Amino acid sequence: MAKYPTPMLDELESGPWPSFVSDIKQEAANRKANPKNLDYQIPVDCLEDLLGQVELSYKEKETHWKHGGIVGVFGYGGGVIGRYSDQPEMFPGVAAFHTMRVAQPSGKYYDTKFLRTLCDIWDLRGSGLTNMHGSTGDIVLLGTQTPQLEEIFWQLTHEMKNDLGGSGSNLRTPAACLGMSRCEFACYNTQDMCYQLTMDYQDELHRPAFPYKFKFKFDGCPNGCVCAMARSDFAVIGTWKDDIKIDQEKVKAYVAGEIKPNAGAHAGRDWGPFNIEKEVIARCPSQCMKWDGSKLSIKTADCVRCMHCINTMPQALHIGDERGACILVGAKAPVVDGAQMGSVLIPFISCEEPYDDIKEVIEKIWDWWMEEGKNRERVGETMKRLSFQKLLEATETPAMPCQVKNPRTNPFIFFKESEVPGGWTHDLKAYRQRHQR
Amino acid sequence: MADVTDQQKAVIVDFLKGKSAAKSKFYFNDFVALFPDMKPREVKKILTALVNDQVLEFWSSGSTTMYGLKGAGKQSHAEGED
Ligand code: HEM
């Protein structure tokens, strides 16, 4: 029998989708049964109290979680998010119910030993409830009490060689696509860059000194499997400079129906025979492709590296050889302003180890934002408030046409007097000799 | 840069003690203003040293972080209720 009736939550279980309510109930029952005979370090019925509190909130349409707190592990300013119930007598199991963020392995490769150890720690010292993965990409452990924090941290670091992730005004847990480990589209080693930058920026990850959160994300190509352009303040997206490599024989094989388009991904339904004109040429966003019945050509200068043609005919087309990445800055979810996507800052940058070129840009952005950013202002908001041109100056990046998304909506790049020969003053007499009034 | 000095630490502690009646938690930027000749990243080193000395502690909402004297202020303050 459940500790509290939860009619409103129960209704959420009736739909076609997996429900967090069912998950919590299942784990609540498991904790009660205690098949492993654990000496639970936080109340055994914490999940029933959780359901009870959430039901109350659904009824009253008000949250019963208090906001924030001072909890953490010694020396770290992030990784633990203090959460307390404002009805601790009614729901003692969740009087304190802190969240811990744990760094996920680069590219999210787990072995079963890692997962088992993590679950063992969390079954004993936490609620057993996890979120794989949080919106930032890290492992989220939901619900424990203050005395458990240092214990869990010790086990994470000593037994699992892992670390807490970021929260608060910190660098947040960086995330990368699986890149070169499995994917032929990877233009640079996303996992390695993610790992290296995580190690190099430990101080920024654990000791908050930014105006607000700051996220890095690494996509190996514009397909954007970790959605860096939408989800990170600093997005590194793989790209290339030279021609897309074309195997004309394979193109013909796609046209003749000998190879399945999109590597067979649309096999669930009959979409009719492959039509290169309709499915590739007409869908090229910059209209830079031509198919004359026997030869495919691409005008590289106009290609915007959208990946569509390569995704459709992966055996025939391949990314170029001159590879690197494009850096976009300022994506964020709406808090102060509306949501925004990243803006191109550097169209092409080398991604060679030890990634000094990338780190130089990052550090210039941080120096600028730490000086100029207002409290609780994302770098994308600072950029909008002070102008994109200021960001160009701070990062010593020349203005380039590819930074302009459309003319007239963001005409943010102006000449400075120092950039104009002779400055703003001009010789009126000499001018009038050449031009009539 | 040179190691963090006791004088630098004292500037921060004095500032916090002077304010503690009115307000107990401060943004990182508030401390940067105390050291006009220093880069924010150097000011951070002083704060880190004070956290390691257990003089200061972090307060976090989950999305933002503030600094205060250890034990000073109540939860209600951070929520703007006093
Ligand atoms: C290198 C030469 C030129 C430069 C750098 C230039 C630059 C500009 C700029 C910055 C604008 C404002 C765009 C905006 O509001 O978003 C503009 C508008 C305009 N320009 Fe030019 N321009 C050039 C040559 C010309 C020439 C040769 C003509 C006509 C013979 C011309 C006709 C116009 C017109 C009619 C507009 C107004 C367009 C509108 O409001 O939609 N421009 N130009």
Ligand code: HEM
């Ligand atoms: C019978 C002839 C013409 C007609 C009916 C006509 C009509 C128009 C109209 C309806 C607009 C849009 C106005 C608006 O923005 O609301 C326009 C804009 C414009 N027209 Fe004409 N036009 C004529 C001849 C010309 C000629 C001969 C020139 C140049 C030599 C010219 C130059 C322009 C320019 C530069 C603009 C843009 C003004 C701006 O910056 O907004 N037009 N015209």
Ligand code: SF4
């Ligand atoms: S982002 Fe590109 S390189 Fe990375 S896994 Fe996805 S398709 Fe492959």
Ligand code: SF4
């Ligand atoms: S990558 Fe995109 S823009 Fe480039 S040729 Fe292919 S479809 Fe066109």
